[in-house]
Amino acid sequence: MRYIDTHAHYNDEAYENILDETLNNCISKNVDYIVNVGYDVPSSKKAIELSDKYDYIYSAIGIHPHDVDNYKPEQILELYEKMNNDKIVAIGEIGLDYAFVKDNKQKQKKLFIDQIKLANYLKLPILIHSRDASFDTYDVLKNEEQAKYGTLFHCFQPSDDLVRLVIENGYYVAFGGNITFKRNESFKEYIKKIPIEQIVIETDCPYLAPVPYRGTVNTSANLPIICDKLAEYKEMNVEDVAKAVYENSLKFFNIKQK
Numbered sequence: 001m002r003y004i005d006t007h008a009h010y011n012d013e014a015y016e017n018i019l020d021e022t023l024n025n026c027i028s029k030n031v032d033y034i035v036n037v038g039y040d041v042p043s044s045k046k047a048i049e050l051s052d053k054y055d056y057i058y059s060a061i062g063i064h065p066h067d068v069d070n071y072k073p074e075q076i077l078e079l080y081e082k083m084n085n086d087k088i089v090a091i092g093e094i095g096l097d098y099a100f101v102k103d104n105k106q107k108q109k110k111l112f113i114d115q116i117k118l119a120n121y122l123k124l125p126i127l128i129h130s131r132d133a134s135f136d137t138y139d140v141l142k143n144e145e146q147a148k149y150g151t152l153f154h155c156f157q158p159s160d161d162l163v164r165l166v167i168e169n170g171y172y173v174a175f176g177g178n179i180t181f182k183r184n185e186s187f188k189e190y191i192k193k194i195p196i197e198q199i200v201i202e203t204d205c206p207y208l209a210p211v212p213y214r215g216t217v218n219t220s221a222n223l224p225i226i227c228d229k230l231a232e233y234k235e236m237n238v239e240d241v242a243k244a245v246y247e248n249s250l251k252f253f254n255i256k257q258k
């Protein structure tokens, strides 16, 4: 079985001194491609630099809702225009996060909408980060701005509304290490309902290491654990799940296989 990590942060300082050995280990564990995701201007710049350096790494650039006060979408456009954009495959991660800050909802929404517009302008899909904000995420996508070139919910937290929205619109969802957590057993009922054609896997590394590696620095080498759990919840053969999520990832990001 071969794997694609649709959401990783090798631009994080956790890998500063161990990047080459970590990536080599992932490659030896059948990881073929990695989409490295930015969350502000410096990390997006670094994501592009990594995709320039490693042929199997692609990049996504964008401003996370946590940084709503610190950066502007124009700076992301500037990176796209000034740097090598051949391997930039998405705008992300962008979205809404009310888990820590709730008093800036309007500002977060504006930043989210402006970056969806940027993605449409650049003809790129979007990677959505939505945490404790499912109603407003639903509202933006339904009533404010649609991404024309693809929508993927990373680290998907299923709810009745969002699952309906995903199924109705053919959006993609990515599941990561959190589906192995005991407290997320309720995901199973939702996962059963989402067509396999709309599902991919991710690590969100260095965060969210799956059971039994919780608390360690996560890497793309843990993708098989996530794939196993997904197959269990989907009640499908694991080889079929691995093949489906691999092909879905190539299609979503428009990656041409070598």
Ligand SMILES: [Zn+2]
Binding pocket: 093, 129, 154, 155
């Ligand atoms: Zn995220």
Ligand SMILES: [Zn+2]
Binding pocket: 007, 009, 037, 093, 204
């Ligand atoms: Zn992330």
